[in-house]
Amino acid sequence: xxxxxxxxxxxxxxxxxxxxxxxxxxxPVATAVKLPFTLHPDxxxxxxxxxxxxxxxxxxxxxxxLGYGYEPDFVFSALPARPARxxxxxxxxxx
Amino acid sequence: MSRLPESTAFLGLAxxxxxxxxxxxxxxxxxxxxxxxxxxxxxRLNAVVTLTADLAREQxxxxxxxxxxxxxxxxLHGIPYGAKDLLDTAGIRTTWGAAPxxxxxPRENAxxxxxxxxAGAVLVAKLAMIELAGGGDYNMAGAAFTGPAxxxxxxxxxxxxxxxxxxxxxxxxxxxxxxxxxxxxSIVNPSTWCGIAGLRPTYGRVSRAGAMALSWTMxxxxxxxxxxxxxxxxxAALAGPDARDSSAxxxxxxxxxxxxxxxxxxxxxxxxxxxxxGNPVREPYRRALALLRRLGATMLATALPDxxxxxxxxxxxxxxxxxxxxxxxxxxxxxxxxDPTQIAGLAAGAHIPAVDYLRAFRFRRAAQAAFSxxxxxxxxxxxxxxxxxxxxxxxxxxxxxxxxxxxRRPPSHPPKPRRQPRNYQLGGAGNLLGLxxxxxxxGFAMPPASATxxxxxxxxxxxxxxxxxxxxxxxxxxxxxxxxxxxWYRHHPQVGA
Numbered sequence: 001x002x003x004x005x006x007x008x009x010x011x012x013x014x015x016x017x018x019x020x021x022x023x024x025x026x027x028p029v030a031t032a033v034k035l036p037f038t039l040h041p042d043x044x045x046x047x048x049x050x051x052x053x054x055x056x057x058x059x060x061x062x063x064x065x066l067g068y069g070y071e072p073d074f075v076f077s078a079l080p081a082r083p084a085r086x087x088x089x090x091x092x093x094x095x
Numbered sequence: 096m097s098r099l100p101e102s103t104a105f106l107g108l109a110x111x112x113x114x115x116x117x118x119x120x121x122x123x124x125x126x127x128x129x130x131x132x133x134x135x136x137x138x139r140l141n142a143v144v145t146l147t148a149d150l151a152r153e154q155x156x157x158x159x160x161x162x163x164x165x166x167x168x169x170x171l172h173g174i175p176y177g178a179k180d181l182l183d184t185a186g187i188r189t190t191w192g193a194a195p196x197x198x199x200x201p202r203e204n205a206x207x208x209x210x211x212x213x214a215g216a217v218l219v220a221k222l223a224m225i226e227l228a229g230g231g232d233y234n235m236a237g238a239a240f241t242g243p244a245x246x247x248x249x250x251x252x253x254x255x256x257x258x259x260x261x262x263x264x265x266x267x268x269x270x271x272x273x274x275x276x277x278x279x280x281s282i283v284n285p286s287t288w289c290g291i292a293g294l295r296p297t298y299g300r301v302s303r304a305g306a307m308a309l310s311w312t313m314x315x316x317x318x319x320x321x322x323x324x325x326x327x328x329x330x331a332a333l334a335g336p337d338a339r340d341s342s343a344x345x346x347x348x349x350x351x352x353x354x355x356x357x358x359x360x361x362x363x364x365x366x367x368x369x370x371x372x373g374n375p376v377r378e379p380y381r382r383a384l385a386l387l388r389r390l391g392a393t394m395l396a397t398a399l400p401d402x403x404x405x406x407x408x409x410x411x412x413x414x415x416x417x418x419x420x421x422x423x424x425x426x427x428x429x430x431x432x433x434d435p436t437q438i439a440g441l442a443a444g445a446h447i448p449a450v451d452y453l454r455a456f457r458f459r460r461a462a463q464a465a466f467s468x469x470x471x472x473x474x475x476x477x478x479x480x481x482x483x484x485x486x487x488x489x490x491x492x493x494x495x496x497x498x499x500x501x502x503r504r505p506p507s508h509p510p511k512p513r514r515q516p517r518n519y520q521l522g523g524a525g526n527l528l529g530l531x532x533x534x535x536x537x538g539f540a541m542p543p544a545s546a547t548x549x550x551x552x553x554x555x556x557x558x559x560x561x562x563x564x565x566x567x568x569x570x571x572x573x574x575x576x577x578x579x580x581x582x583w584y585r586h587h588p589q590v591g592a
Contacts, residue, residue, distance in 0.1 A: 027126075037425055037445070038429070039438065039439060039442060042435060043438055044439075050274055050439055051446060054443065058451040060403040061410070061458055063403070064458055064461070066457050079342070079344075079529065087415065
């Protein structure tokens with residue numbers, strides 16, 4: 001139910017950018033979409049824009065095929081990959 | 096009043112260290128000199144959060160005693176420096192640049208503060224920053240409880256961020272060097288716009304223990320200084336494993352020798368023609384490429400592999416930032432931040448689905464493999480660190496875009512990927528993939544005349560050099576050769592005596 005509530009909150013704000021939109025929803029839905037933080041009315045359009053930006057970013061990543069299967073090291077992806085062997089040039093080490 | 100001439104303020108670490116060893120001045124005198132400048136000039140630039148005068152005098156006194164006894168610790172011994180106010184200092188407030196944390200006093204030092212203390216450096220100031228290092232995005236230079244940081248080259252303009260205080264303080268000669276942090280552009284951008292040198296180390300090069308967390312998998316700490324070689328000395332003091340931070344790699348850093356020429360190096364570059372005609376950075380960039388060629392480098396036009404780096408970096412940063420600041424986002428104190436864009440952005444980050452965050456992680460590993468193959472064809476990539484000049488400090492960024500085509504959104508949240516030319520995604524790619532970068536001044540450009548500015552000033556533009564993970568020595572060699580041949584480091588802003 002938490003997930004549903006969060007997604008509903010996103011949809012509600014995305015669909016009805018106006019600050020009164022949440023109050024205008026039928027009571028059970030309005031209760032369900034209560035946001036877990038407080039935003040002022042003038043911040044809601046920016047919030048909606050941010051959500052739209054995130055949706056675009058996620059969509060652009062979905063176009064990159066990742067497929068199935070184990071990727072046992074993806075959780076360590078922040079650490080730098082081992083540099084590929086360079087073809088030529090300075091060593092870059094103290095010289 | 097100090098007996099030291101104003102020119103001392105702009106010396107590099109080699110000259111400052113030489114002066115200390117030859118007893119031309121003491122560390123205590125140098126510390127007093129910089130503290131005086133921090134007091135007089137710092138407030139004009141909104142560069143300082145807290146002066147650490149008592150600690151500084153104590154450290155300087157110890158350095159003088161050791162140097163007099165012949166126990167020289169190295170090139171940072173006795174040198175005053177400033178730390179971005181997201182690095183914990185025991186018993187000294189560390190505010191993260193944000194009003195909700197303005198009374199926060201940590202009990203321990205950050206590892207980098209400890210390491211600089213071990214190297215004999217003298218902490219003189221905690222320096223201003225964009226609040227929470229820009230987490231959640233921001234739309235104004237004033238997104239800091241200390242007010243908008245002002246550029247020493249033109250106080251009507253912004254310094255860049257989020258390491259705004261370090262940029263201003265180094266450029267204005269208020270400290271010997273500074274430590275900044277970068278998640279996405281926060282060292283490279285203010286170094287560029289303040290006309291100094293900055294190093295974003297490889298992810299994992301420098302321990303982040305005791306630093307504010309914005310993005311666990313993208314935050315880096317690194318030096319900002321007036322000369323490229325200074326960056327190497329500071330990195331050598333900072334790098335290495337740390338029991339307090341398991342992401343810190345077990346690799347020390349040794350400063351390289353610095354050849355004057357670049358023969359044998361293959362540098363990939365993005366053609367200047369990709370910048371629109373009339374762009375103020377285009378001509379300095381073209382001249383920089385010509386200079387690198389004259390220095391002997393083999394210049395190879397290239398284009399980045401076409402991958403959604405920016406999208407992945409943005410999703411990871413926003414999701415991790417929302418998690419890092421979850422208690423603040425849920426609290427009424429969120430509304431005490433001055434920038435509505437940042438408030439809304441932090442809140443929106445809390446709604447990124449886990450599946451999107453994980454997809455960005457999986458993509459990052461695949462992109463690292465692709466980029467590693469791509470980078471194998473080059474010793475480094477060079478490109479303009481910023482494609483525009485610093486925006487005005489007192490006008491929201493989005494209001495300047497309409498009237499000032501040179502202004503751009505802040506680096507923590509650049510234009511959405513589909514609006515970015517592919518090659519200008521190198522900032523996103525470099526930070527997503529943990530690659531090191533050096534920013535070095537490549538000249539000055541005049542902003543177009545505007546109704547809001549009576550007298551436009553020439554403003555610094557910078558070259559960014561990016562290489563494979565752990566190739567900082569090569570980056571510094573390239574940047575130092577360029578810096579010496581170009582000579583822009585000899586120019587300093589007129590900030591008043």
